[in-house]
Amino acid sequence: MSDKKFLNYEQDGHIVTLTMNDPEARNALTGNSAVPEFLAAIDRIHADHAVRAVILTGAGSAFSSGGNVKDMGRYSEMAPMELRREYRLGIQKLPLALFNLEVPVIAAVNGHAIGAGLDLACMCDIRVAAEEAKFAESFVKLGIIPGDGGAWLLPRIIGLSRATELTLTGQMIDAKQAAEWNLVSRVVPREQLLPTARALAEQIAANPPHAVRLAKRLLREALHSRLDTLLEMSAAFQVMSHQTADHHEAVSAFIEKRKPEFRG
Structure with missing residues (x-):
């Protein structure tokens, strides 16, 4: 495993940009320190209430090639329970951590997002390509299955039929088709990718941070909750929101016809 840092963490105001920085390996997520660095960055974002939006992108020509195929040979030599433990304590911690992150994450997909790289993009809240x-979703091409939550994430984004097609064929689709299938929100020229993601992040960061975080939590919970359960949670979150200084500021600014100043 290389000692090179995999993930660059840059903060500008209320926005953090995370850049996967191993272009030689096409930002592969295994055989290196990618997962622990992601987990540390997520913990850092959790602890910093000044952060209101996150952008995730890759250095070089790829967003992420997913698992490092050269590293997979050792998996067949491992005892089954040892390999199971490696998945559970390794790559599978990443979707759980990103899913539970209250700050919204925008994937700025700069190039190929393959296998676990596609699933990583699906772990984010918004995707721009x-x-x-x-x-x-190329796992089947290597005789394996999505081991990092892709079978849960992808159908919820593009629907079961299309997710099944991608998963069982392993076929590659381009950005235009990804947009048609609602895998990404928008497609832009490469030179406009980070500015577009940044503008979107700034729009999000301009809103009351508590409302953004609670709204994201509701959207996440709605993926697996009954309507009556979600309504109960919505009522509780709304009570909390009505008591915040930022809500009072928003109402006052609207009445006074001025720009609000949200402090979080």
């Missing part, structure tokens, strides 16, 4: 981006 460069025109040359490609997407594939």
